[in-house]
Amino acid sequence: MDNRPVLLEIDNLQTHFRTMDGVNRAVDGVSFSVRSGETLAVVGESGCGKSVTAMSILRLIPEPPGKIAGSIRFGGRDLLKLSDREMRQIRGNEISMIFQEPMTSLNPVLTVGRQIGETLRLHQGMSAAKAEERAVEMLRLVGIPEPGRRVREYPHQLSGGMRQRVMIAIALACNPKLLIADEPTTALDVTIQAQILDLMRDLKTSVGAAIVLITHDLGVVAEVAERVVVMYAGKKVEEAPVGELFRRPKHPYTQGLLGSVPRLGSSLTGETSRLAEIPGLVPSLKQKIPGCVFASRCPKATDFCVAVAPGLELKAPAHVAACHYAEKEAA
Amino acid sequence: MSATAIPPGTAVAPPMPDILPNVKPKRGFTGFLRRHPTIAIGGVLLILMLCVAIFAPYLWTRDPTALAPALRTREPSAQFWFGSDMLGRDVYSRVLYGARVSLMVGFSVAILASVIGLFIGLTSGFNRIADSIVMRIMDGMMSIPSILLAIALMALTRGSVQNVIVAITIAEIPRVSRLVRGVVLSLREQPYVEAAVASGTRTPAIIFKHILPNTLAPLTVQATYICAAAMITEAILSFIGAGTPPIIPSWGNIMAEGRALWQVKPYIVFFPAVFLSLTVLAVNLVGDGLRDAIDPRLAKRL
Amino acid sequence: MWAYIVRRILATIPVMAVVALFVFSLLYLAPGDPAAVIAGDQATPEDVERIRASLGLDRPYLVRFGEWVWNIARGDLGISIFTNLPVSTMIAQRVEPTLSLCLITLVLAVSVAVPLGVVAAWKQGTLVDRAVMGFAVLGFSVPVFVVGYLLAYVFALELDWFPVQGYTPFSEGVLPWLENLVLPAIALGGVYIALIARITRATMLEVLSQDYIRTARAKGANQRSILFLHALKNAAVPIVTVVGIGMALLIGGAVVTESVFAIPGLGRLTVDAILRRDYPVIQGVVLLFSFVYVLVNLLIDLLYTLFDPRIRY
Numbered sequence: 001m002d003n004r005p006v007l008l009e010i011d012n013l014q015t016h017f018r019t020m021d022g023v024n025r026a027v028d029g030v031s032f033s034v035r036s037g038e039t040l041a042v043v044g045e046s047g048c049g050k051s052v053t054a055m056s057i058l059r060l061i062p063e064p065p066g067k068i069a070g071s072i073r074f075g076g077r078d079l080l081k082l083s084d085r086e087m088r089q090i091r092g093n094e095i096s097m098i099f100q101e102p103m104t105s106l107n108p109v110l111t112v113g114r115q116i117g118e119t120l121r122l123h124q125g126m127s128a129a130k131a132e133e134r135a136v137e138m139l140r141l142v143g144i145p146e147p148g149r150r151v152r153e154y155p156h157q158l159s160g161g162m163r164q165r166v167m168i169a170i171a172l173a174c175n176p177k178l179l180i181a182d183e184p185t186t187a188l189d190v191t192i193q194a195q196i197l198d199l200m201r202d203l204k205t206s207v208g209a210a211i212v213l214i215t216h217d218l219g220v221v222a223e224v225a226e227r228v229v230v231m232y233a234g235k236k237v238e239e240a241p242v243g244e245l246f247r248r249p250k251h252p253y254t255q256g257l258l259g260s261v262p263r264l265g266s267s268l269t270g271e272t273s274r275l276a277e278i279p280g281l282v283p284s285l286k287q288k289i290p291g292c293v294f295a296s297r298c299p300k301a302t303d304f305c306v307a308v309a310p311g312l313e314l315k316a317p318a319h320v321a322a323c324h325y326a327e328k329e330a331a
Numbered sequence: 332m333s334a335t336a337i338p339p340g341t342a343v344a345p346p347m348p349d350i351l352p353n354v355k356p357k358r359g360f361t362g363f364l365r366r367h368p369t370i371a372i373g374g375v376l377l378i379l380m381l382c383v384a385i386f387a388p389y390l391w392t393r394d395p396t397a398l399a400p401a402l403r404t405r406e407p408s409a410q411f412w413f414g415s416d417m418l419g420r421d422v423y424s425r426v427l428y429g430a431r432v433s434l435m436v437g438f439s440v441a442i443l444a445s446v447i448g449l450f451i452g453l454t455s456g457f458n459r460i461a462d463s464i465v466m467r468i469m470d471g472m473m474s475i476p477s478i479l480l481a482i483a484l485m486a487l488t489r490g491s492v493q494n495v496i497v498a499i500t501i502a503e504i505p506r507v508s509r510l511v512r513g514v515v516l517s518l519r520e521q522p523y524v525e526a527a528v529a530s531g532t533r534t535p536a537i538i539f540k541h542i543l544p545n546t547l548a549p550l551t552v553q554a555t556y557i558c559a560a561a562m563i564t565e566a567i568l569s570f571i572g573a574g575t576p577p578i579i580p581s582w583g584n585i586m587a588e589g590r591a592l593w594q595v596k597p598y599i600v601f602f603p604a605v606f607l608s609l610t611v612l613a614v615n616l617v618g619d620g621l622r623d624a625i626d627p628r629l630a631k632r633l
Numbered sequence: 634m635w636a637y638i639v640r641r642i643l644a645t646i647p648v649m650a651v652v653a654l655f656v657f658s659l660l661y662l663a664p665g666d667p668a669a670v671i672a673g674d675q676a677t678p679e680d681v682e683r684i685r686a687s688l689g690l691d692r693p694y695l696v697r698f699g700e701w702v703w704n705i706a707r708g709d710l711g712i713s714i715f716t717n718l719p720v721s722t723m724i725a726q727r728v729e730p731t732l733s734l735c736l737i738t739l740v741l742a743v744s745v746a747v748p749l750g751v752v753a754a755w756k757q758g759t760l761v762d763r764a765v766m767g768f769a770v771l772g773f774s775v776p777v778f779v780v781g782y783l784l785a786y787v788f789a790l791e792l793d794w795f796p797v798q799g800y801t802p803f804s805e806g807v808l809p810w811l812e813n814l815v816l817p818a819i820a821l822g823g824v825y826i827a828l829i830a831r832i833t834r835a836t837m838l839e840v841l842s843q844d845y846i847r848t849a850r851a852k853g854a855n856q857r858s859i860l861f862l863h864a865l866k867n868a869a870v871p872i873v874t875v876v877g878i879g880m881a882l883l884i885g886g887a888v889v890t891e892s893v894f895a896i897p898g899l900g901r902l903t904v905d906a907i908l909r910r911d912y913p914v915i916q917g918v919v920l921l922f923s924f925v926y927v928l929v930n931l932l933i934d935l936l937y938t939l940f941d942p943r944i945r946y
Contacts (some may be wrong), residue, residue: 014350016349016350018351022353023349023351028347029347060847060851067350067351088855090853091852091853092854093853099844101844104843104844104845105844105848106845107845107849107863108845108941108943109866109867109941118852119853122854123853308337309343309344310342310343312342312344313342468655471648471649471651471655472651474648474649474652474923476880476881476882479884479885479888479903479919482915482919483656483916483919485907486671486906486910487659487670487671559774566776567776567777567888570889586778593782593786594790594797597786600782604776607779608774608779611774611775612770612774615773615774
């Protein structure tokens with residue numbers, strides 16, 4: 001049993017947006033927790049609400065048009081109840097974030113050193129000179145060659161992989177307790193992806209931060225995560241330790257997702273090597289769905305699924321899923 | 332609808348509350364006006380001014396040029412609603428008739444500059460040789476502040492409403508040409524237009540099928556702004572004595588005549604100023620509303 | 634870098650040539666006989682001939698254009714028909730008031746409009762935003778001389794805070810100089826403020842939706858630093874460009890503002906020249922203003938590197 005203390009506890013998170021044609025219920029009742037030093041992956045197709053969940057934790061959702069409800073407890077405080085000022089002291093300091101697009105996530109008109117140093121000056125009151133010195137150290141830590149020269153350069157002078165390293169340096173500069181990484185490797189070349197993942201794993205052990213990894217890449221999940229939350233249409237549909245989830249997925253959606261990953265060497269076994277597809281489309285989040293959100297695409301769906309939304313149930317030890325027909329195993 | 336029977340022991344997800352009120356926007360014409368209130372306000376104001384201009388003789392006015400030396404510079408009263416000027420003419424009648432000049436200049440310049448600018452823009456968008464020559468000229472003309480250009484033109488011609496229209500039109504053409512040319516050049520790179528060119532569609536067909544429909548929206552918006560600018564330029568030209576001849580009552584002329592007395596008889600300047608400002612405001616509001624209503628990507632160009 | 638600057642300066646030569654050609658050709662393109670128009674209705678045939686000769690209309694177009702350009706290159710803008718003084722001398726006497734007015738208006742407009750635009754973008758959709766945008770539409774709609782008279786009536790005639798009209802040279806003290814220019818600068822600045830505030834808001838809205846602003850917020854940066862450090866620096870290039878283009882409004886408006894406030898500058902010179910149909914003076918002023926306008930915009934182009942490190946020449 002995991003006895004590390006709980007660091008982040010999200011309870012019944014709802015993030016909705018007002019749009020031109022109705023309210024978009026992007027995240028609708030998601031709960032999960034993260035323990036100190038743990039790596040949790042949140043997976044799902046694009047548009048399932050995983051990025052919005054990540055942004056909601058740091059309250060980076062503009063309100064209006066958005067609105068966040070529920071509770072996000074971090075270190076004994078509900079982040080949703082903090083003032084803007086208190087929230088700013090947490091951002092970049094205790095919780096920091098890495099974004100998907102390293103090409104556009106760095107400010108093009110400020111030097112790399114200034115952007116890393118800004119966090120240190122904000123949260124640790126460092127002088128400009130001291131902050132630049134530390135920025136050079138951070139650049140060295142994330143494996144950028146010639147950090148003394150790079151620190152004075154602008155983002156457009158760096159490659160995509162280097163920029164993501166700079167983003168990581170910014171995120172880790174203040175030794176955060178929690179790092180939220182939103183698709184950190186998606187926009188990078190495959191070889192660079194592996195390097196960045198290795199770097200994150202190394203830094204995690206040395207810094208000791210917990211990581212919430214948002215991704216749609218199950219290969220990445222298998223490699224770094226300890227526990228996995230599967231999201232679909234703004235809801236959590238399944239949660240389990242990584243090995244358990246890959247071996248015995250309970251929710252038909254998760255089974256579909258795992259079925260759609262090409263397996264190395266599967267063509268040699270003579271089986272059909274086609275990627276399994278989940279037929280149908282993600283439902284619009286602008287209408288309330290009375291039953292199971294996955295019913296419209298689920299091979300096992302019945303009239304009962306369409307009428308009654310399944311709740312999350314313990315299906316096996318430490319393994320929950322929201323499906324009426326997922327088999328339960330004895331604890 | 333009958334309630335579905337839920338077997339005991341089934342986990343049911345709790346219903347999620349609404350945290351934002353679900354307000355659906357209105358559709359149709361009233362919805363459009365509600366989303367773009369500036370078009371409604373500006374439109375009403377503009378129609379009002381048009382009515383004033385058209386029906387000026389029937390709105391309790393008298394001859395705007397009739398002199399009455401004995402009744403000079405009277406304060407606003409029951410007899411002279413807006414007072415009388417230094418020649419005893421009724422300012423109310425002059426202001427109402429003045430709407431005709433302003434609106435005529437505004438609309439004429441907007442239409443002429445749009446049509447000529449459209450032609451020049453299309454030509455230089457499709458012909459590289461014409462483009463390099465025409466755009467050089469346009470660059471030069473755009474380097475002359477438009478009011479100065481109009482002043483220079485007016486200094487060489489006799490004052491008349493037609494000459495004012497021509498002078499302001501010439502000063503406004505370069506901007507329209509640039510806009511149209513920009514739209515043409517960006518549309519030409521669109522895959523569907525490139526495909527049409529590659530498949531041998533003739534240029535006029537491409538212009539009418541692909542270019543014109545996409546040019547019309549930004550051009551309409553630009554035309555409203557030109558209309559507003561032209562009315563201001565006309566007033567400025569008349570005000571400094573380079574515009575409409577003094578016999579014709581125009582808002583700029585009335586103000587120019589009231590200039591000498593503005594410290595003691597400010598109402599002579601005040602009333603035409605209010606009418607001019609309101610009319611230009613109305614046109615600008617319509618323009619802003621149209622700009623917001625059309626494709627935001629094209630709106631950025633304006 | 635230097636090669637680029639030289640190239641840009643050379644590129645303005647054809648533009649200036651077109652301006653010169655255009656201003657010069659107006660005399661020939663004008664319908665009717667410009668000499669007769671300029672001489673006025675009471676002129677004798679001898680007067681008209683004298684004016685025709687002094688404008689050079691009696692000689693071939695190209696010869697005359699060549700002479701004219703050559704003279705301008707030497708700083709000779711011709712002789713005024715009315716005063717018989719060199720146009721360049723007349724202009725030189727009138728430069729200071731106009732330059733003062735334009736500079737003060739420029740400083741005032743930029744320092745008011747940019748913060749207004751930034752705040753409007755930050756508070757997008759709120760009452761503050763609507764107020765700023767409403768003010769901008771008004772700025773575009775109320776002509777400069779209307780604002781001028783309104784200000785003069787309220788703050789000079791009624792409240793007696795500022796002098797009604799006139800101009801005091803800079804050499805007679807900064808305060809009197811400034812006192813006379815406050816109202817004209819506000820009147821002239823109206824349209825310019827509206828223009829700059831609008832582009833600032835539009836550009837800021839676009840910049841504020843960029844990913845790097847989200848990064849800055851995720852770092853815990855405060856609102857002021859996000860707006861004025863992270864966003865405004867990225868918005869600088871379009872804003873500065875519009876400040877340059879808007880100089881045309883400033884120059885055009887100065888002509889009118891100077892008549893309202895009786896400032897003896899180039900604008901007054903132009904208006905007087907119109908009333909006397911003194912075409913060489915008008916020609917000279919138009920050329921000078923256009924030249925300044927082109928030069929300012931060239932300068933702004935070269936300043937882009939200061940604002941955006943991605944632009945390299």
